[in-house]
């Protein structure tokens with residue numbers, strides 16, 4: 124059997140993807156399917172850290188947050204990612220994966236705080252580390268948290284699992300004539316305002332020379348193909 128292309132990766136899981144076809148919240152079948160994909164990767168020996176989003180529960184820029192102080196709404200968004208992280212860790216436990224949740228904001232009775240050396244230790248022990256609460260700061264996104272934690276743990280690549288199967292010339296949900304890039308460099312992605320990730324996340328990855336692979340979370344087997352270095356999704360590179 125061929126070997127994985129990476130030793131350590133940072134997987135960004137969209138919060139919204141956890142909804143499946145539901146209107147909000149966590150869809151059981153969806154989370155189980157995602158965890159089955161993750162289990163395959165974990166068993167291949169790749170060290171895996173996960174940043175989970177929160178858009179399925181709360182988004183700081185959502186209509187429900189209208190009129191709210193932005194920072195307050197963002198803290199609610201970060202707390203939503205903690206709920207998703209707990210659900211994800213629990214679903215992992217069911218299939219025999221040992222996972223540890225680490226939070227960027229202090230809520231010690233619920234999850235342990237993020238401490239970088241501890242996270243590195245868990246990864247070396249073969250545990251999956253789930254980073255919750257984004258960067259711990261309002262006005263940021265979990266994509267930026269993925270870029271930040273990916274850089275901190277020395278991941279070779281950020282794998283962004285999302286609703287679309289790559290980076291397109293325009294938002295494919297709005298423009299059906301948009302075409303997918305096989306690869307694109309950071310400067311071009313930023314200059315063209317491609318919204319698949321926010322500019323802060325792109326810029327941090329660019330400066331750290333940390334490539335990003337954007338691929339579909341709903342396509343069966345896509346995560347494993349990405350990890351094996353096969354042709355899948357879009358590579359964003361320096």
Ligand SMILES: Nc1ncnc2c1ncn2[C@@H]1O[C@H](COP(=O)(O)OP(=O)(O)O)[C@@H](O)[C@H]1O
Pocket residue numbers: 136137138139140176178266284285286287289290291292293294295296317318319320
């Ligand atoms: N140029 C683009 N290429 C691909 N997707 C894009 C592009 N511009 C906007 N998008 C949209 O970005 C979305 C992914 O970003 P985001 O909503 O932050 O997802 P996530 O919940 O995975 O973090 C896609 O569902 C897609 O509709």
Ligand SMILES: O=c1ccn([C@@H]2O[C@H](COP(=O)(O)OP(=O)(O)O)[C@@H](O)[C@H]2O)c(=O)[nH]1
Pocket residue numbers: 136137138139140175176177178179181182183184196197198199200201203204256257258259260261262263264265266268
């Ligand atoms: O470092 C962070 C990460 C997240 N958030 C808040 O948490 C919400 C959920 O995160 P995100 O939208 O990135 O999740 P996803 O798109 O993956 O579902 C965001 O809208 C923000 O309100 C934040 O304030 N700081």
